Amino acid sequence: MPLVSDRCVCLRKVAYSETSQILLLFARNHGLVRVIAKGAHRTTKAGASKFGGGIDLLDLADAVFTHDPERELSTLTEWSLRDGHLELRNHLRGMYLAQYAAELVGLLIEEHDPHPDLFDRLEFTIKELATARAEEAFLAFELDLLRETGYLAELVQCVACGREAATSEATYFSPGRGGVVCRNCEGVVHDRMGIDLRLVRLVQGIMKLPRANGTAQRLPRLTRHQTDPLNRLFADHVEHTLGRRLRLLRYVLASDSG
Ligand SMILES: [Zn+2]
DSSP states (O other): EEEEEEEEEEEEEEOOOSSSSEEEEEEEETEEEEEEEEEETOOTTTTTTSSSOOTTOEEEEEEEOOTTTSSEEEEEEEEEEEEOTGGGOOOHHHHHHHHHHHHHHHHEEEETTTHHHHHHHHHHHHHTTTTTTTTHHHHHHHHHHHHHHTOBBBSSOTTOOSSBGGGSEEEEEEETTTTEEOGGGGOOOOTOOOEHHHHHHHHHHHHSOOOOOTSSSSOOOHHHHHHHHHHHHHHHHHHHTTTEEEEEEHSSOOOGGG
């Protein structure tokens, strides 16, 4: 079977046996790839395991694996760690956001469907999450991911009547309809929730920012007061569309909101 090498981020891992792991990798040029890392936990007499002591979530590495899109599971043969994100692992908030980003990527893109730009965005964002720019870096990545995968909610036009929704003072969001609802239509949409118009405008502004190297430039500094309701809104829409719960969402939102 042909071997390929690619730059990868580990999005998910489960122990498969005492010595092996099954990993979901996001590979820059191959999209999502499921691999088995045989002997990942086994140490040699020299004290080193084949994959340097096991592979962690979010690790960035140059990997070599068997490639056959017909098969569900590829075999990992090499894993040369480039970044274990030691700094991020000391930032609890950044770590939660990074793991949540990994969960979203693992759910929203298809296996063997390459998204190199999104890969670069994720690699950049994981670094940013270890800094004071974590909130805005995560939100900007989330918007790019949702836009590229077709899961971005409608934030300009009312999903019921098509008029621009963000002009009236009260705006709602409907996870079921996947977008904002204007005041005239509040009576006909039943799963609506109130959303602060300033937050809708904030997102619209971020989406219009100039970009360099695929990344929005001059992001405004954001606080959780702003990002929690937005992360909640996008998650509601994704959960409704996929028909499943996002496992790590509760670590990302303040405890009183869910
Ligand atoms: Zn309307």
